[in-house]
Amino acid sequence: MKKFLSFFVAILVFSAASYAQKGVVKFAKIEHDFAKIEQGKPVSHVFEFTNTGTDPVVLGNVTASCGCTTPEWTREPVMPGKKGSIKATFNAGVMGPFNKTVTVPSNAENGTLYLTLKGEVVASKAPEAKKGK
Numbered sequence: 751m752k753k754f755l756s757f758f759v760a761i762l763v764f765s766a767a768s769y770a771q772k773g774v775v776k777f778a779k780i781e782h783d784f785a786k787i788e789q790g791k792p793v794s795h796v797f798e799f800t801n802t803g804t805d806p807v808v809l810g811n812v813t814a815s816c817g818c819t820t821p822e823w824t825r826e827p828v829m830p831g832k833k834g835s836i837k838a839t840f841n842a843g844v845m846g847p848f849n850k851t852v853t854v855p856s857n858a859e860n861g862t863l864y865l866t867l868k869g870e871v872v873a874s875k876a877p878e879a880k881k882g883k
Contacts, residue, residue: 772859773807773830776800784869787842791874794839797865801828803858810855812836818843819850819867842871 782795801807806827814821818841824834838852852865 772803773801773805774803775807775858776802781866786870786872788874789842789845789871792839792841794837797836798833800833801830804830807856807858813853815851821852838867840867845871
């Protein structure tokens, strides 16, 4: 009888723990298309998110898929119902289409999320020659 009671209590505790909701990261959008951008000109986009869960969300080390993209992110815990952001800056050094990923790990229930930057780098416009010389 004691074993049955202990087993029942253990099941009850684990069931209650599995129903506890953590923080939940909800991005307004997870992809940004820069369309055509000039070579040599860095561009940035801010991805905003809301913690729709019941516990604070802490972002881990946010990384980019290559060195041409630099992420900056909210470092302090994001409380339930509050907003945080990730700013991704792409350095358009090489011409052609691009598709870059920013990896966002967190303690949230939905775990690691991925943001995408895409577009096409085109040749920069030549500066106009000064008239009269």
